[in-house]
Amino acid sequence: MIYLHKRTIWSLIAVALLALAVSAFPISAQTGPSPGAMPANDAFGTTGEGADMSQDEMMDAVQSVKDPLFGIFEQSGDQVTGEYVSFSAEQQSGMLSDYSLMKDGQAVPVFSEVRVMDFQPTEMSVEGPLFNATDGEFTMFVHDNPYGTMHVVGNGTVNIMTDPSLTAVEMQPSNPNASAWMLTSGNVTGVLVVLNGEVQSSLGGESGGGGIMEQITNWFQGLFGGGSEEEGSDQAGSINVTLPAEGSMMFRALPVNDAFPKADELRLAQHLANWTVEGEMAVMTVDSTTMWYATEGAS
């Protein structure tokens, strides 16, 4: 009975999600932890003939791939632009603004602002698909992948302002140390997960939405054990997260292209929200050069 019920749910979800756009993923090998990075660490590396390629050379190589698993960031002043993600990073404060996913060449706004209190990065860099800003105790990573992954680790307080188009639904992960929200707009659906953090939220956005969005919302509520929708008008929502040294926060959307089946990706997102995925890696080979990158979860 339970099995049949699950199959029915999956079928409904698969149909409902056909109208959503999303998908793609990341790459390659041989890089150690960044200086000052926390135990939870994201990494990028290359191996093979082009293991010593420059950022521009990697970008040229990856741009020749249709639906690459990840892109390569380009930084110009404060602006950081990738195949799937774009944002502005302020050098002095590390504040990210206009955090958007790129879907069909159009920027889909997700976060208006990501600000870390008293954060003065001593290092800010891009390497392959990874953006990294750290002061040695707190680190922010952004991944140029179809999921628009943002990962922060370490001791700090983060204030996130969501785009007004987003609706937030608070989830109930089975992991007692985790808090999670589903964030949905007409173009992007993702989860924001906090591990070991203190959270204050005032999330707004369009209420309901009907149709596909409502179905997805209902499905997520069922998947994650129910939740409460925080409705708003056209105002941005905010989340304040205070993380201890062992804390982490991650935003990960469903892929903005359709590289993988939605039902499988949603099920993986459930594991991510419960923080039971130790890490996620993408490996891609272009012209005899294998590139990989990893997002570390629970470690």
Added chain:
Amino acid sequence: MTPEVQAQPGTEVSVNLTPPEQVPSAMAGMGQMFYAIAVDQNTLDMSNGTLTVMVNGEELSEGQSMDDISDGSSFFMYEGKNAAKVILPLPQNATSEPVSITLSVGQ
């Protein structure tokens, strides 16, 4: 967990995970942990044979859904446009001992 990757494009990818020096307290007592690896078709040509997944030298069987992998003995794979994603269970001691993962395609 710091990864290191080696690849023989078309046939094999090996991933070595080194445990963190400090294990967050939140990890203590957590249930089965998973690792997800997406591989494009240039790295592993799935159309050229059957995928074999080894973790610490032991071959995992292929599960039919993500529900099948929670006992730690099976992996689940799903394919997309030009890539495949493998979800595999990690050993219980993955936070304290290195983990070796090998994905290979053969006849």
